[in-house]
Amino acid sequence: MYLTEKEQRMLEGKEGYAVKKSMEILVALGDIYGAERLIKVGSVQVAGVSYHNLGDAGLEFLGELAKDGKVKVLTTLNPAGMDLENWKQLGISDEFAEKQNMVIDAFKKMGILISCTCTPYLIGNLPRYGEHIAWSESSAVTFANSVIGAKTNREGGPSALAAAFVGKTPCYGLHLDENRAPNIHVEVNATLKKFSDWGALGYSIGKKAENKIPYITGIEDAELDELKSFCASVVTYGSKPLFYMQGITPGAENHKLPKDKATVEDKDIKEAYKNINDDVTDIELVCIGCPHGSIKEIAEIAELLKGKKISPNTEFWVASSRSAKQLADARGYTEIIERAGGKFACDTCMAVAPIKGRFKSVATTSAKGCYYSRHNKMLTKMGSIEECIEAAVTGKWS
Numbered sequence: 001m002y003l004t005e006k007e008q009r010m011l012e013g014k015e016g017y018a019v020k021k022s023m024e025i026l027v028a029l030g031d032i033y034g035a036e037r038l039i040k041v042g043s044v045q046v047a048g049v050s051y052h053n054l055g056d057a058g059l060e061f062l063g064e065l066a067k068d069g070k071v072k073v074l075t076t077l078n079p080a081g082m083d084l085e086n087w088k089q090l091g092i093s094d095e096f097a098e099k100q101n102m103v104i105d106a107f108k109k110m111g112i113l114i115s116c117t118c119t120p121y122l123i124g125n126l127p128r129y130g131e132h133i134a135w136s137e138s139s140a141v142t143f144a145n146s147v148i149g150a151k152t153n154r155e156g157g158p159s160a161l162a163a164a165f166v167g168k169t170p171c172y173g174l175h176l177d178e179n180r181a182p183n184i185h186v187e188v189n190a191t192l193k194k195f196s197d198w199g200a201l202g203y204s205i206g207k208k209a210e211n212k213i214p215y216i217t218g219i220e221d222a223e224l225d226e227l228k229s230f231c232a233s234v235v236t237y238g239s240k241p242l243f244y245m246q247g248i249t250p251g252a253e254n255h256k257l258p259k260d261k262a263t264v265e266d267k268d269i270k271e272a273y274k275n276i277n278d279d280v281t282d283i284e285l286v287c288i289g290c291p292h293g294s295i296k297e298i299a300e301i302a303e304l305l306k307g308k309k310i311s312p313n314t315e316f317w318v319a320s321s322r323s324a325k326q327l328a329d330a331r332g333y334t335e336i337i338e339r340a341g342g343k344f345a346c347d348t349c350m351a352v353a354p355i356k357g358r359f360k361s362v363a364t365t366s367a368k369g370c371y372y373s374r375h376n377k378m379l380t381k382m383g384s385i386e387e388c389i390e391a392a393v394t395g396k397w398s
């Protein structure tokens with residue numbers, strides 16, 4: 001890979017340890033994927049924040065980089081393993097909190113915004129159309145590439161961090177227009193009736209796309225929260241982190257319909273629910289906010305919970321960014337949710353918090369949430385916000 005004089009100096013360690021290590025990572029990646037050069041990035045999203053996933057080895061790696069590493073571009077963080085303020089209320093141990101806080105301190109020292117959300121585009125890390133970025137959260141990468149039209153590969157935690165210290169990333173994969181052409185046409189003939197149908201649609205298209213880039217037709221309208229949920233699901237279940245939705249996402253007009261074709265019918269949506277949902281009635285955890293809940297979703301939850309009480313057998317979590325919660329505080333939504341017995345799980349989520357073994361079952365609006373909950377050995381139910389609230393209040397899935 002061609003390096004400028006300045007980049008060469010960085011690689012030689014003239015700008016310190018963190019930049020040298022970062023250049024080594026970026027050059028190795030560039031060589032593997034045949035990149036010709038590095039390109040500037042407008043922002044970075046770093047995943048791999050939970051101590052649950054990092055362990056002591058990860059913490060040590062971050063500690064070394066934090067000694068002299070400072071990010072060169074706007075850099076935000078993915079969810080951590082706990083709510084950074086109310087971790088006790090969510091049942092997190094003192095030992096875990098101590099380690100998680102050490103992780104956060106290392107990121108803080110590097111100049112990273114402690115945003116701890118998988119929806120950076122809702123809290124101020126919003127790239128423009130066509131901008132090169134280096135993000136490493138699959139749902140956010142898919143949203144940035146598809147809904148915004150920015151350009152990013154699906155980075156790993158270390159390569160995103162390296163891009164942040166250098167301000168650049170190797171130019172390969174989805175940074176190149178020739179790799180962004182759709183290669184499967186998916187015609188949607190199914191009727192989407194409720195919010196979780198977008199997760200089911202993502203499941204179905206992800207499975208049919210098999211690591212291709214779908215060009216989706218047949219969708220008449222889509223709200224931002226629906227697209228947010230779809231992005232998380234379609235990439236989790238198999239597509240590349242990029243799709244085009246005719247009439248809805250940018251860039252579809254620049255491409256012809258691919259010859260390879262699949263369809264999604266009502267029966268496929270039903271099939272998706274059948275595969276995502278387990279045979280379970282008693283619900284021990286209800287979690288809404290995967291990807292992190294927007295203020296609109298939180299408002300809807302508060303409206304549905306007004307005057308109700310969460311079942312004593314069930315925990316109810318709203319996973320969101322802290323910024324969304326601050327808006328919810330100001331509007332009185334937090335008070336309504338907490339009065340009903342619900343809890344906010346800011347800065348974290350059900351996939352990265354250390355909750356394995358605590359709950360046998362979970363209900364959620366999110367197909368991605370179900371996928372990761374099964375990894376946490378929970379039985380899963382996916383449904384609308386209304387169905388999830390009903391499960392939280394009764395403790396049962398009906």
Ligand code: F3S
Binds near residue numbers: 079292
């Ligand atoms: Fe976000 Fe966690 Fe879901 S990172 S997309 S809330 S699994």
